[in-house]
Amino acid sequence: MTPTLQHFIDELAAQGVDDPGWRLELDERPHLVLDPLDNVVGPLEVWDDTCELTLVFGKCYHCHFDGCESDLLASATDEQRLAAAASLTAEYVARILDSRIGVAVHYRGDTCIGAALIYLDDDGVDASQLAESTIGLYGGNIRTERFLWSGPVPAPQNQNGGEP
Incomplete structure (x- = not known):
């Protein structure tokens, strides 16, 4: 588990999301996979791309979180920026899992x-x-x-x- 993916998991827990069963995969690069509730939609995935996180919403959509939306951007270290990216990714995933x-x-x-x-x-x-x-x-x-x-x-x- 990379530090950024661990921060994502910790942030989900802090937002009150019980572990829905993420699976760590390391084939191409580290990523977490949540098996689909419906095969038409496909799995949720969070990829650690070292400079950002990529959230894959099944077969339908993906988006990138690089921490640049952080207020600390001008003075942020890469670690702080990726922690901000992990926090925002967790916020989105919590809303996806809650059908919001x-x-x-x-x-x-x-x-x-x-x-x-x-x-x-x-x-x-x-x-x-x-x-x-x-x-x-x-x-x-x-x-x-x-x-x-x-x-x-x-x-x-x-x-x-x-x-x-």
Whole structure:
């Protein structure tokens, strides 16, 4: 376990997240894997890329945390910056596990044209309301698939736009 991944685990615990069963893998480079609740979504992974952490949200999305959002950036050591990155990654993972962050993947025809995180609590929606909301959806000829950690979210019955 690298110090940065250990800091991530410690931060999750500090946020009240019980260990959901992370598995350390060392094949390409050190990373933690949380087996999927739904195979359509895929596993959560946190990769230690030595200069940043990469959070992989299943087969749908990934993002990078490098600690540059820290207020200490100007005077921060690499260790402090990576600790800040681990803290922020833990905050995001806690929200993902609690179904407060999901992912929207956008397609034109069969071609993926992008993906974005959906911040449910920031938009005043909880997971039980997401299926009927339009959060994360585009209109026109853009089809969107939405996912929570627990699995795919059905498209709303009243969705305007998007391909059938």
